Amino acid sequence: MADYKDPENTILMELKDGTVVIELLPDVAPQHSERMKELARSGAYDNVAFHRVIDGFMAQTGDVQFANMENDFNIRRAGTGGSDLPDLPAEFSRLPHDRGTLGAARSQNPNSANSQFFINFKDNHFLNGQYTVYGRVVSGMEHVDKIVRGEPPMSPDRMISVKVAADA
Incomplete structure (x- = not known):
């Protein structure tokens, strides 16, 4: 296992071009960090599409409800769902x-x-204070940059x- 600062709060996201290592911030956003670990451990995020990817802005994913985007109906619905867990x-x-x-x-x-x-593909400070920040990519951002736009x-x-790195 690689030497991660805090394996329990490190996420390993495998993309087509390689591994993205994400450091969760449980001291800043404990509930969001815990939710990501819970969904990762259950396998809910596996094979979930990046359904909204805007060049120069960000790549959005994580719609586990409409994860199967093989059909047109789910492609149109992606981004409207969540998990079975409470908001x-x-x-x-x-x-x-x-x-x-x-x-x-x-x-x-x-x-x-x-x-x-x-x-975030770039600094998007207009989002500050409006959306919870709960992690940061510590390696593999070059793989995120290659995600298909649309x-x-x-x-x-x-x-x-x-x-979760602790489980890998």
């Missing part, structure tokens, strides 16, 4: 939405985050597998 309350902080940070995707309701998240992409990239 999470906002855990806003002073951490900025810098390149490589993970933000919790949500509806207009600040307390509606569930399983979806996004990875809303939704015609042939979306997927999270092949998502694991």
Whole structure:
């Protein structure tokens, strides 16, 4: 096993081009960090598509409800679902939405985050204080940069597998 600072709070996301290592921030957003670990451990994030990828902005994924985007109906629905778990309350902080940070995707309701998240391609400080930051990419950002763009992409990239480093 690689030498991670805190394996229990490190996520290993396998993409087509390689592994993305994400450091969760349980001291900043404990409920969001715990939710990501819970869904990763259950396998819910495996094979989930990046359904909204905007060049120069971010890549969004994590819709475990509509994970199977093989048919047109689910392609249109992706981004509207979550998990069977209850929504999470906002855990806003002073951490900025810098390149490589993970933000919790949500509806207009600040307390509606569930399983979806996004990875910022660049500093997106206009999101500060409006979306929970609960992780950051510590290696493999070059793989995130290669995710196919689109809303939704015609042939979306997927999270092949998502694991907690302590379990790998």
